[in-house]
Amino acid sequence: MSTTSDSAVRAYINVHREEFLDDLAAWLRIPSVSADPERAADVRRSAEWLAGRLTATGFPTAEIWETDGAPAVFAEWSSGDPTAPTVLVYGHHDVQPAAREDGWHTDPFEPQTVDGKLYARGAADDKGQVFFHTLGVRAHLAATGRTAPAVNLKLLIEGEEESGSPNFPALITKHADRLACDAVIVSDTGMWSKDTPTVCTGMRGLTDCQIDLYGPDQDIHSGSFGGAVPNPATEAARLAAALHDDERRVAIPGFYDGIVELTDRERELFAELPFDEAGWLRTAHSHAALGEAGHSTLERIWARPTAEVNGIGGGYQGPGGKTIVPSAAQLKLSFRLVAGQDAAAVQQSVRDWVAARLPDGIRHEITFWGATRPCLT
Amino acid sequence: MSTTSDSAVRAYINVHREEFLDDLAAWLRIPSVSADPERAADVRRSAEWLAGRLTATGFPTAEIWETDGAPAVFAEWSSGDPTAPTVLVYGHHDVQPAAREDGWHTDPFEPQTVDGKLYARGAADDKGQVFFHTLGVRAHLAATGRTAPAVNLKLLIEGEEESGSPNFPALITKHADRLACDAVIVSDTGMWSKDTPTVCTGMRGLTDCQIDLYGPDQDIHSGSFGGAVPNPATEAARLAAALHDDERRVAIPGFYDGIVELTDRERELFAELPFDEAGWLRTAHSHAALGEAGHSTLERIWARPTAEVNGIGGGYQGPGGKTIVPSAAQLKLSFRLVAGQDAAAVQQSVRDWVAARLPDGIRHEITFWGATRPCLT
The missing domain is CATH 3.40.630.10 (Zn peptidases)
Structure with missing residues (x-):
């Protein structure tokens, strides 16, 4: 022996x-x-x-x-x-x-x-x-x-x-x-399974923010004024919708600049893992996989930067209907970052993107709460 | 005498x-x-x-x-x-x-x-x-x-x-x-001014609804699952954003079918009114005019059908941030209708449009509260 x-x-x-x-x-x-x-x-x-x-x-x-x-x-x-x-x-x-x-x-x-x-x-x-x-x-x-x-x-x-x-x-x-x-x-990361030694070689970073949008100085009647003045709830929705293109790639200009892409070998190794997507969806309490085109679920959650709407709100949210143009709306967004992305640069890209997309008559404020740097061995 | x-x-x-x-x-x-x-x-x-x-x-x-x-x-x-x-x-x-x-x-x-x-x-x-x-x-x-x-x-x-x-x-x-x-x-309508006799020759109709969207069965962690499963707040935003095209026309297929357009003479008469848009914006508590391209503010509020977001909500809306993919979101919409539009047909157009736009993994329900017919003398 x-x-x-x-x-x-x-x-x-x-x-x-x-x-x-x-x-x-x-x-x-x-x-x-x-x-x-x-x-x-x-x-x-x-x-x-x-x-x-x-x-x-x-x-x-x-x-x-x-x-x-x-x-x-x-x-x-x-x-x-x-x-x-x-x-x-x-x-x-x-x-x-x-x-x-x-x-x-x-x-x-x-x-x-x-x-x-x-x-x-x-x-x-x-x-x-x-x-x-x-x-x-x-x-x-x-x-x-x-x-x-x-x-x-x-x-x-x-x-x-x-x-x-x-x-x-x-x-x-x-x-x-x-x-x-x-x-x-x-060693405070995930384990693939008890039979598969796991080495986590990178951790994504994070930066998250709140975007407040202001339109009319008070809620106004949608019959008298709707369709003729900007609506901050509509504009919050247009921002959230514009976060991703039709391929579900993040559409903020510059967002992917400089990122360290997965190597072909890394993608092969990811693909070799016996991944049970149906089982994963159960742990996600979700009913379908959806994300950046051209990438697998494991690539999306481990190695790709993302933009996510954590919260959106504006106007009347109680029971029944209320025909108003709301005075304000808000959006809470978080961005997972990968190696090569700089949180401060991403924040600036978000600020520029928001400012460029809002129409006259909508005032906005962005508050970023923090930034965690991505790392990769 | x-x-x-x-x-x-x-x-x-x-x-x-x-x-x-x-x-x-x-x-x-x-x-x-x-x-x-x-x-x-x-x-x-x-x-x-x-x-x-x-x-x-x-x-x-x-x-x-x-x-x-x-x-x-x-x-x-x-x-x-x-x-x-x-x-x-x-x-x-x-x-x-x-x-x-x-x-x-x-x-x-x-x-x-x-x-x-x-x-x-x-x-x-x-x-x-x-x-x-x-x-x-x-x-x-x-x-x-x-x-x-x-x-x-x-x-x-x-x-x-x-x-x-x-x-x-x-x-x-x-x-x-x-x-x-x-x-x-x-005679429960507007008066142009005390010096201008006013005859209101049409009244717009209304139908409004709530759209509930359901994604994960509970709020889930956006770091573990975000970017890889559908997010109902994102989908609510994508619906609200898709209500209008870049010219702010309502983009729901069939929405304008059959409507009675303003005549050239009516548009001339509207345009002849001494309309003070800055003063109107003050009564609207708003800071800019915005609406369907090719139409004046008076045409937009008096004679054009509209779609308006009265409320939107989903995910975390409290102070600070919470990195989740929310389990549900909702959208409250109202549609002003003009002569030639049938509320039931508009409701069906909205139902078809919503169903066609949502990805797998997002379940939805639509509740229409009522319908008021448009009229035109």
Whole structure:
């Protein structure tokens, strides 16, 4: 029997399997729900549990990093090799709220093993993944006989991801020096299936906005004035409708400029996956696939930029009819971005496009809420 | 001094001016607000006052006609000439609610004369017009020496116009025989100016509807599924945007089929009116004119059929952003119709047009609320 590095890692894991799972279960029992102010002490206990476990694993540095909200955990383990790259693992130790009423068959904070699967809130998002990164280090050291990892290893495990990471930008800005790295690994992404190893090589960015349109200074009678003055609800609809062409490509000039297209090999690899579109539509609660022409569903959701109407509203929306030309309407749009797109440039394209399309008599305002950069390995 | 029929009428009016205005003021003091259940007795008192006044004027027949709501008044005066035509005057004796807080400088139900103008709720809509029809009969008889009008005269003055005339169709169906006539005069329309006699020769019809669109069975995440499934808010917008072409003509196939176009002479007459578009825009609380290409504002609001978005809604409309693909959206549309258009045919055109434009995966329902026929003399 050969003892490759890979098989040595597997052997170590098999020997320590129960111990690893018991450790993870101890962490999963801490209800670190960042959204619930009453769980703040539990979120802190979760951070302290993790820092203690990282120290026990051998990390020379394991610190609680305070934020204006819930604490994060930072750990560092130098390889000792001045030429070694530095890898930063990102994860989060907080979880979504969970109640039996949500459909749990058992207490979501009391881990249960059923048919060889471990069920608990956070088991797959994201305590499980974070914990297996630390176990991976232990197995790597045990299998190789090393006393330090082959790369300079850093972990940054935040406590507010499930609440939208409100204090995360300030945290990484404050500690930018200590977070310097050559690569970031994020294991808070999807898994294709338990039989298919999954490496997520890119994450789309996001920018979203609200467009407010103003026409008449008040709602006016559509019999007296309709058909002779601009209607902001009509103009909001015309904007939303013009977002995509008849091939469902985003029709904002410049939107696709500079994007990194999928390679032929990537498209082949996507196409080789055993994708069950009917099953996917069930998870989407949807009844048909529809999107950018010339691309598969997987390409559309993983690797193509999109424009989506998240909300539209204007005029009378109560029961029955009301024959008005409304005074105002609004549109909420979000744009998923891929590598090569710059959020600020996309925002400017949207602003230019809106301004160019509206008729005289319609005043508008655009508010962008934020921008998340796309990334691609 | 010549005594033409016209000048004799004027002479009679001048002599009786104060008496006429006192009579009208007495009626205007009755707060016949049909929308307010607490005013039901006042609406009835208004009907009784009018019936009494019509009898005093000489109408051989003046009846209160009951409905399931507020009472109407019917009066009849035969000319005695078997070849005379029969003219039916339609009007209403109910008024809109009025409160000092709405901007009235004085009690809206206590008539005030300022700069030669009489101010009170109902003075111009529609008690004033109805009352002057009856005064016209008195002047006509006095000036000509006749004892009966030159035409067979009928009046139908309803009590629920300001509440949408919910019982009026049943009323005229029930009394169709007694309402038989050669012409209907409606003086509940606009007046160009106090110096320009106004005859309204047509009234547009109306049909309005709600279109409900359903996509995913629940709101879904736009990052996970957006760009790959149909979005009902996008489809509602695409429908609303497709209502008009780039020339702002209604783009529903068949919509204009069979309509009675304005004659060249009518367009000339419209164009000769001293129309102050800037002033009109102020009354429309609007900042630009916009509508069907090739037609003036007056043609658009008086004589052209229109399609208007009265309301649109779907997805998230609260503060900030929410990155969803919404599960449903709705659209409220109204269509003004002109002579030659049949409401049922227009409804069918809308149904066909909607069904043909929606992609797979979007289910829809259309509800039409009603239809008012257009008319043209």
